[in-house]
Amino acid sequence: xxxxxxxxxxxxxxxxxxxxxxxxxxxxxxxxxxxxxxxxxxxxxxxxxxxxxxxxxxxxxxxxxxxxxxxxxxxxxxxxxxxxxxxxxxxxxxxxxxxxxxxxxxxxxxxxxxxxxxxxxxxxxxxxxxxxxxxxxxxxxxxxxxxxxxxxxxxxxxxxxxxxxxxxxxxxxxxxxxxxxxxxxxxxxxxxxxxxxxxxxxxxxxxxxxxxxxx
Amino acid sequence: xxxxxxxxxxxxxxxxxxxxxxxxxxxxxxxxxxxxxxxxxxxxxxxxxxxxxxxxxxxxxxxxxxxxxxxxxxxxxxxxxxxxxxxxxxxxxxxxxxxxxxxxxxxxxxxxxxxxxxxxxxxxxxxxxxxxxxxxxxxxxxxxxxxxxxxxxxxxxxxxxxxxxxxxxxxxxxxxxxxxxxxxxxxxxxxxxxxxxxxxxxxxxxxxxxxxxxxxxxxxxxxxxxxxxxxxxxxxxxxxxxxxxxxxxxxxxxxxxxxxxxxxxxxxxxxxxxxxxxxxxxxxxxxxxxxxxxxxxxxxxxxxxxxxxxxxxxxxxxxxxxxxxxxxxxxxxxxxxxxxxxxxxxxxxxxxxxxxxxxxxxxxxxxxxxxxxxxxxxxxxxxxxxxxxxxxxxxxxxxxxxxxxxxxxxxxxxxxxxxxxxxxxxxxxxxxxxxxxxxxxxxxxxxxxxxxxxxxxxxxxxxxxxxxxxxxxxxxxxx
Numbered sequence: 001x002x003x004x005x006x007x008x009x010x011x012x013x014x015x016x017x018x019x020x021x022x023x024x025x026x027x028x029x030x031x032x033x034x035x036x037x038x039x040x041x042x043x044x045x046x047x048x049x050x051x052x053x054x055x056x057x058x059x060x061x062x063x064x065x066x067x068x069x070x071x072x073x074x075x076x077x078x079x080x081x082x083x084x085x086x087x088x089x090x091x092x093x094x095x096x097x098x099x100x101x102x103x104x105x106x107x108x109x110x111x112x113x114x115x116x117x118x119x120x121x122x123x124x125x126x127x128x129x130x131x132x133x134x135x136x137x138x139x140x141x142x143x144x145x146x147x148x149x150x151x152x153x154x155x156x157x158x159x160x161x162x163x164x165x166x167x168x169x170x171x172x173x174x175x176x177x178x179x180x181x182x183x184x185x186x187x188x189x190x191x192x193x194x195x196x197x198x199x200x201x202x203x204x205x206x207x208x209x210x211x212x213x214x215x
Numbered sequence: 216x217x218x219x220x221x222x223x224x225x226x227x228x229x230x231x232x233x234x235x236x237x238x239x240x241x242x243x244x245x246x247x248x249x250x251x252x253x254x255x256x257x258x259x260x261x262x263x264x265x266x267x268x269x270x271x272x273x274x275x276x277x278x279x280x281x282x283x284x285x286x287x288x289x290x291x292x293x294x295x296x297x298x299x300x301x302x303x304x305x306x307x308x309x310x311x312x313x314x315x316x317x318x319x320x321x322x323x324x325x326x327x328x329x330x331x332x333x334x335x336x337x338x339x340x341x342x343x344x345x346x347x348x349x350x351x352x353x354x355x356x357x358x359x360x361x362x363x364x365x366x367x368x369x370x371x372x373x374x375x376x377x378x379x380x381x382x383x384x385x386x387x388x389x390x391x392x393x394x395x396x397x398x399x400x401x402x403x404x405x406x407x408x409x410x411x412x413x414x415x416x417x418x419x420x421x422x423x424x425x426x427x428x429x430x431x432x433x434x435x436x437x438x439x440x441x442x443x444x445x446x447x448x449x450x451x452x453x454x455x456x457x458x459x460x461x462x463x464x465x466x467x468x469x470x471x472x473x474x475x476x477x478x479x480x481x482x483x484x485x486x487x488x489x490x491x492x493x494x495x496x497x498x499x500x501x502x503x504x505x506x507x508x509x510x511x512x513x514x515x516x517x518x519x520x521x522x523x524x525x526x527x528x529x530x531x532x533x534x535x536x537x538x539x540x541x542x543x544x545x546x547x548x549x550x551x552x553x554x555x556x557x558x559x560x561x562x563x564x565x566x567x568x569x570x571x572x573x574x575x576x577x578x579x580x581x582x583x584x585x586x587x588x589x590x591x592x593x594x595x596x597x598x599x600x601x602x603x604x605x606x607x608x609x610x611x612x613x614x615x616x617x618x619x620x621x622x623x624x625x626x627x628x629x630x631x632x633x634x635x636x637x638x639x640x641x642x643x644x645x646x647x648x649x650x651x652x653x654x655x656x657x658x659x660x661x662x663x664x665x666x667x668x669x670x671x672x673x674x675x676x677x678x679x680x681x682x683x684x685x686x687x688x689x690x691x692x693x694x
Binding site: 004005032035037160164165 | 366367368369370371409417418421425
């Protein structure tokens, strides 16, 4: 009986096995990285209607976050400032700047500036800013070094496992409430012991059950 | 020495498994020719019908995905309806194949060779039909992958304490091992097809046959692999439906919370699986002219299995009822009274008649050897076993503890047509199998022919070698 396949085909089973293995490993790594919010979401930096620079206002001028985002310690939602807040200074400072034209227009017409939301959570995940900022979670922990951003970009994946990581071991991330808005906070050497003591004394128990966020 | 030969003689005194004095070559011809000849018109007819069923299923599933599970008849107490009933029904049917191929193989029941190939194919296709339902019944289908323990950006794992997750593992393992078992068994026959084929067909079967030449070494490896896989499959036959029964038994719903469930489900699964094999084989052996290979004796043996497992299932029904009374738990008692006399009494009595009453006719030899009769009974058993799952799932749920929560479940047209559509899926796959693959394990059937005995041609070449102990004794003295 003549051979159906040539001798070369003998290597086919080995190659198929190796290919399947390599393909499997590749698929896992590919999905691991490219399907993760670390790839899909981190770095999202939409162009805003006004070229507002956090680097200038926070980094160089030293404005506190709460000067504009006033509700961050009092409400679930951390607000974007009204045009009034801008005009507090800009009715006196750089009143002729072209970059500020949309702000002055908004001020004149009463139409709010349509800022674009950067840090998005799904509708089914409830997040409270006040709970976090009053229990030692710094702005920086989630939003990154805002003081260095010309345009605000998403710094962290905001995925569920990222939330859970902190909820499971808050002592790794907490800081004193007085340092909440500090950018580039330097953790002291004994911060772990301090945090562990604080967690006990203030009874900080970040929930990890489903209905803590999904309700 | 004499003792061994005497034993062999006894073995050969059994009725031959293959009728019509077929030779090795006849068997190859009969089995292979169906995959080689021009596709008959009737096949296209049947395939068209099956394919439209499959299309119906796909359309129904698309409709479900678009609209959500609200298009099903589920209501508040009855959160598990047709999807679960159909899932258990199909998984149950998928039990005969592995039982025939693995357990009967280990017990050296050689009559299995005639039916094991098609029964295993049926198993695989039934499990495919079953697997459709857990996938589509979750509501948010895009999250169906949550059933599997895949690392994800939510840092979330499936609930390992839930029998529903055990089910995912049990059924997928069962499918994988059954598929491997089926394929390994196919290899020698695929090689036969390859050797008879030309052109592209030869290449395709060449790849599938994995270089099988029928060498001694190949046979040795093959038999070892087959034995190991049979040993692997055997616990699976029992475990899969046990785990399926845990879906119910682990809960506390009256009518579900029952320790008898695992063995009772396994018996029911084998019962329904054999009924399905009978339904298919009665037709297929006629259409494909393999009546000499799948003989009336084979069918009778399967009918005996149906009788035995049917009686076991019936016994379980009665035990459940007895325990409900004996336990003194009023909820349990009510659950069973409600089955018999409640709003779903029609379903209960359908189940009892089909599963407990009808198979009892198989005590009569004449009836269990009658083709039309066994066909009718096998249909009744299929219907009865579907109703068994309906009774367990729906009837237990619709009236649980609080009368204020009671309701009546009615399936919608989407429920019914999806179920009808799965038969389309099943028969599409089965018809493709019949058309392109050898439906009988030819190499194994040849192994049970008298000619396969190494001593068949001994002793003056009378072709009766070991058959005649007398002849053996004579030749011994002659030496």
